[in-house]
Amino acid sequence: MTSHPGHPGGEPTGDAPEDPSREAAIISLESSFVRLVRAFRAQMAALAEATSPGMVPGTLKAFIAIEQHGPMPISALAEHLALDKGLVSRTVSELEELGFVERSSATDDRRIRIVSATPLGSARLSAAREGAENPLSARIHSWPTPDIEQLRTLLDALADGTPPTEAVHGV
Structure with missing residues (x-):
């Protein structure tokens, strides 16, 4: 089964060829x-x-x-x-x-x-x-807060097995 970016939620479609860059x-x-x-x-x-x-x-x-x-x-x-x-x-x-x-x-x-x-x-x-x-804290210290929050949102979505929110992608 493959994933199709144009399909709502990026859900697997089963008929689209696999994207090598993906x-x-x-x-x-x-x-x-x-x-x-x-x-x-x-x-x-x-x-x-x-x-x-x-x-x-x-x-x-x-x-x-x-x-x-x-x-x-x-x-x-x-x-x-x-x-x-x-x-x-x-x-x-x-x-x-x-x-x-x-x-x-x-x-x-x-x-x-x-x-x-x-x-x-x-x-x-x-x-x-x-x-x-704390290397993690030192590495992200200069990051803008919205970037840190976006990363947290994406990691939570990945951990939960849910698609990222549309807001994260700016849609």
Whole structure:
């Protein structure tokens, strides 16, 4: 099935020949994503190390999710991270040993354990963010705000699997 730019929403039509320049653009975009992911991984590794020496990026990602989304059950954290509940439970134990999170029982069901960030964990992450060089922020610092917002809109559309809004394309 192929995509036809003139078709509403750019939906696949099945009868249009594939555009070689479109295919090249998609391959180029994939390459750009590989570079971006590599840069992001390096940044996360540096931030994890700055937050707590020896911390791995996966542990930091779990802590950031807890801090951003507030107290949650381990099962919700595992779902958010798209990881196995056992792995997430071990990660939470590691964060608990560092004093970055604490577990408590849910008020409506004492069997459910809720994980929340501690003031120590939040302070350490904040200090690491302030002291760490943020290459992404530095790279887009001079970009106009509408360009940053457009990029965010396009990335959200890509992640959600929805077509970009007409406003993004200036239509």
